Amino acid sequence: MGCVKRCALGVAVLGAVMALFEMTDLDLWVQDRLFNVETGLWLVDRDAPVPRLLFYTGIKGAIIAFGVALLVAYGLSFRKKGGGGSGVFFSRQRCLMMILALSVVPLTIASLKDVTNIYCPSQIERYGGDRPYVKLFEPYPVACGSCDSGRCFPAGHASGGFALMVLTHVFRKKRHKMAGLVTGLALGWVMGGYQMMKGAHFLSHTVVTMVAAWILIDCLVAVARKVHPEGRLAVVI
Template sequence: MNIRSFLVQLGIGLSLLAITILVFELTELDLWVQDNFYISGTAHWLVDKHNDFFRLVFYSGPKAVLHVLFVLALVTLTLSKKSKWVQRHEPGIVIVLLSTIATVLLVGFLKDVTDVPCPSQLTIYGGDYPISSFWIHTLSPEQAARARCFPAGHASGGFALLSLAFLFRRQVNRWCGFALGMGLGWILGVYKMLIGDHFLSHTLVTMCLAWIVTIAVAMAVTRLYRRYPKGFSGKASEPH
């Protein structure tokens, strides 16, 4: 991708983020969607967050796999400098590593400063928190200190893999990498919605942020490797 293409993608991501925030802040779409996951008669969510099997498959398991993949990518980049495959894909590996770190850190920071509660914390879903949003804060200081649900943190690890779109050289493989990141992000995000931890908007915002971060990192890394083609391996990588 050239710089113009990067800027177009960045503009699309920022526009989608702004539209998402405006639509969900000005409507009750979040509540309408979340109502379908809450069984009011029993005051339970469709999926029990304490179910060990679902927690392993959709929470602790994916987190462990993502951590292992991250470490493997880092080790591959630093210890396999003589590998032709690594030399050829080095810019892509760097993009994946940096995008993952930046996405997770950004989402974690926003969760700490936005003071938005989870659906399960709201009075309408059996909690004791009033409805509060990104723009309208109705929580007491004590409640705000425990409201850490926006954006969706768990899904950020999955959406960070959107950066796989820049790992490969063949277009079909890039689309497969993008689809993997999108699919995993939504699987993790929907699970958290089904247990009452996040609204739809929380996951959508995380998706937008992950793509924006990925594009920004890819643009910076691409320019860097065009200027210093030898990169970390000490040898010029093939065109990315």
């Protein structure tokens, strides 16, 4: 399937997903099971240091470090190598794919968060907050004149994990492609699931981020293949 067809399929899936959550209360149904009404607490304490280290700070830092390492390697590959010494060879094309995915996907999701004006579960009245629950295409009540600062849709934290779905384009063997896809999905859902369990996101926020990442990755892979059409090996050091 070509890039255009894959992107068109992704857009269709995104539309179906958004329609599902817009026409149902699936978000609330899921979130109700992560919130204890009697205690007013979420399944995971947002201030608990160990979960935050493992599923937020640590995993986010590891992904950023991986992206920086790729960027450095990509830059070094353009240096002229002298002296006839040995070096480390890698594909510039596949390296660029990963660099673009790990930078553009999170930046795009972050930009969308600035304009969608959707609040986190912990901020709405149903879960102890002071904001009304409003879906993406619904207007806020007239009485809520200050409802203009929501920044929770789509899910920003999970975007770094889902960006690693690009690994399915990096590998050539089918089993390795599948392993790359599973890695990206697993990390994205671990990161997104943690946010949901502490009241930072609804299910729809994470699902939309996943599908949006898929669409963006297909486009970015096409860009990388145009920049380095033959995917030649390059010397790093």
